[in-house]
Amino acid sequence: MEATVLYNVPHEIPWQVYIPLYFYFTGLSAGSFILSTLSTVFGIKRFKPMALPAAIISFLLLLLAPACLILDLHQPFRFWHTLVPEYFNRTSALSFGSWLLTAYPVANLIYIYYIYVKNDRVTRVLGTITVPLAIFVHAYTGFAFALVRARAWWHSALMPGFFLTSALLSGIALLLVVALIMDRYREEKLDPDLFKSLRLMMVGILLTDLFWNGCFWLTLMVSTADGIASIWFALHEKLYIYGEIVCGMLVPLALLVLPWTRQHRAWLYVASLLIIGGVFLMRYSVVYIGFDIPLS
Amino acid sequence: MKDPKPFSTKTAPKRWGMLVDQRRCIGCQSCTIACKSENNVPLGYWRSWVKGLQKGAFPNAGNFFLRRLCNHCDLPPCVQVCPVQATVRREEDGVVIMYYGKCIGCGMCIAACPYDARFFNPIRNTADKCDFCVARIDQGLKPACVEACLTGALVFGDLDDPSSEIFRQLNSTGTTVLKPELGTRPKVFYIGADHSLKGRIRYSDDFKEEILEYHKHIPSPDASYWKKGR
Numbered sequence: 001m002e003a004t005v006l007y008n009v010p011h012e013i014p015w016q017v018y019i020p021l022y023f024y025f026t027g028l029s030a031g032s033f034i035l036s037t038l039s040t041v042f043g044i045k046r047f048k049p050m051a052l053p054a055a056i057i058s059f060l061l062l063l064l065a066p067a068c069l070i071l072d073l074h075q076p077f078r079f080w081h082t083l084v085p086e087y088f089n090r091t092s093a094l095s096f097g098s099w100l101l102t103a104y105p106v107a108n109l110i111y112i113y114y115i116y117v118k119n120d121r122v123t124r125v126l127g128t129i130t131v132p133l134a135i136f137v138h139a140y141t142g143f144a145f146a147l148v149r150a151r152a153w154w155h156s157a158l159m160p161g162f163f164l165t166s167a168l169l170s171g172i173a174l175l176l177v178v179a180l181i182m183d184r185y186r187e188e189k190l191d192p193d194l195f196k197s198l199r200l201m202m203v204g205i206l207l208t209d210l211f212w213n214g215c216f217w218l219t220l221m222v223s224t225a226d227g228i229a230s231i232w233f234a235l236h237e238k239l240y241i242y243g244e245i246v247c248g249m250l251v252p253l254a255l256l257v258l259p260w261t262r263q264h265r266a267w268l269y270v271a272s273l274l275i276i277g278g279v280f281l282m283r284y285s286v287v288y289i290g291f292d293i294p295l296s
Numbered sequence: 297m298k299d300p301k302p303f304s305t306k307t308a309p310k311r312w313g314m315l316v317d318q319r320r321c322i323g324c325q326s327c328t329i330a331c332k333s334e335n336n337v338p339l340g341y342w343r344s345w346v347k348g349l350q351k352g353a354f355p356n357a358g359n360f361f362l363r364r365l366c367n368h369c370d371l372p373p374c375v376q377v378c379p380v381q382a383t384v385r386r387e388e389d390g391v392v393i394m395y396y397g398k399c400i401g402c403g404m405c406i407a408a409c410p411y412d413a414r415f416f417n418p419i420r421n422t423a424d425k426c427d428f429c430v431a432r433i434d435q436g437l438k439p440a441c442v443e444a445c446l447t448g449a450l451v452f453g454d455l456d457d458p459s460s461e462i463f464r465q466l467n468s469t470g471t472t473v474l475k476p477e478l479g480t481r482p483k484v485f486y487i488g489a490d491h492s493l494k495g496r497i498r499y500s501d502d503f504k505e506e507i508l509e510y511h512k513h514i515p516s517p518d519a520s521y522w523k524k525g526r
Contacts, residue, residue, distance in 0.1 A: 003351045003352075003492050004349065004350045005347070005348070005349055006348030006349060006350055006359065007323075007325075007346065007348040008348070009342045009345040009347075009364070010412075011341075011406065012415070014415075014416055014423075015403050015407070069402075072403075073400050073402055074400075074401025074402075074416055074421040074422060075401040075421055075422060078380075078398075078399075078400040081379075081380040081382075081398060082379050082380055082400065084380070087379075087380040087382075087398065088381075089378055089379060089380070091375075091376045092378055092379045092404075093377070094379035094402065095379040095380075144377075144404070147376070148377065148407060149408075149410065149479075150373060150407075150408055150409060150410035150478070151407070224477075292507060293507065295409075295412040296347065296364055296413075
């Protein structure tokens with residue numbers, strides 16, 4: 001049936017690039033924080049040298065993340081409205097998120113102080129309290145999407161999990177880059193096993209992320225008209241296929257697994273940088289492919 | 297402090313709703329213009345509009361219209377996601393309204409509206425939407441679009457009042473709502489709305505062109521995502 005639209009009013013996309021950047025920064029922050037707690041809370045001694053740098057990176061990224069959020073507001077000077085208890089909306093993921101985003105940097109800063117003064121017992125307690133905060137700070141962004149029933153590309157129970165695993169992935173990749181640089185300039189060399197564990201963690205999480213992607217593709221392909229349109233639109237999108245899937249996931253996976261590249265520090269470095277870029281593209285494509293499907 | 301009530305509230309509870317009879321609609325856009333002038337909507341932005349579609353080939357062809365506006369859902373997704381309660385569903389009459397002074401302009405409600413009824417007002421710098429001309433209906437008047445309609449295609453009234461025109465029509469005619477499967481319980485009803493107009497993409501082999509065509513008409517300067525239209 002031939003049909004032509006005579007007249008319609010589309011509305012512009014309400015979010016600027018700050019929003020995917022924000023998701024990216026909180027993800028990186030949560031990922032590096034969890035990595036930092038591996039030694040302080042979970043007692044894996046190998047990660048001990050990474051605890052302080054990871055926590056500091058996590059805190060610095062946490063300063064950038066809310067800045068991105070506020071920059072994207074059309075009324076930036078009203079950002080404090082989200083922290084007025086009277087205005088709190090208990091059905092809104094963003095309401096919870098703004099409180100988490102306030103509590104988490106504070107907890108993070110106290111945690112950094114106790115690592116710095118090498119008080120292991122207090123660090124352990126603080127880390128235990130802050131890990132769930134770190135997880136929720138990132139998971140809520142997944143829920144912010146998953147709870148939007150209007151857009152098939154977002155409305156999925158997998159979304160929070162996908163956001164968490166890719167947050168961890170980007171955190172590990174960033175820390176690997178930091179560790180490689182530290183190893184080069186520090187007197188005391190890092191344990192080579194550290195790199196091996198980081199590499200294996202990245203491989204595991206990359207496979208999980210690919211699994212999430214496969215789940216999304218399959219379920220969307222037999223979904224509603226909007227869902228089918230989203231997935232076919234995504235598969236036609238070069239940035240999604242070549243950027244996120246190929247360069248951000250498959251190439252680093254190959255680099256980390258293949259025996260003739262995985263031994264070399266340089267390839268490890270390249271793979272980490274590709275992953276850091278790929279996770280940003282994942283945030284970007286989640287946000288904008290969702291908006292690309294017209295609703296009116 | 298309770299929510300500020302900028303508008304006078306009626307004593308008797310109401311449930312305002314609208315019925316759009318697309319069989320009568322001629323696509324003249326009078327309601328669109330009345331809405332714009334009543335609510336001072338900035339150039340390039342619309343609170344409500346009439347979507348038009350042409351189907352078929354001569355001699356079996358036709359123009360079809362669908363009036364788009366805020367559906368004033370009983371379970372509104374925009375109210376669900378607003379982080380500061382800047383948009384609420386008024387308890388006394390079920391109209392979904394905005395508190396512009398509270399709105400921080402995060403855009404979450406715009407992203408969450410399944411009917412694409414919300415937009416950023418570039419002058420107020422907040423989210424904006426159709427509110428059934430709340431200042432008029434609180435004074436006992438009809439919304440501007442209903443007053444402007446030439447053919448009587450728009451019926452506005454109290455869905456709970458058995459003596460109202462909308463109650464009579466809703467109970468004696470086959471009506472439909474947009475996207476009922478989302479469970480938003482809209483209070484804007486349609487008679488004779490063509491399915492291909494109903495706000496979902498018409499999945500076909502050239503859907504990509506269809507989406508790109510749609511994006512060409514977005515009032516932003518270009519398709520680069522991070523630029524906002526001013």
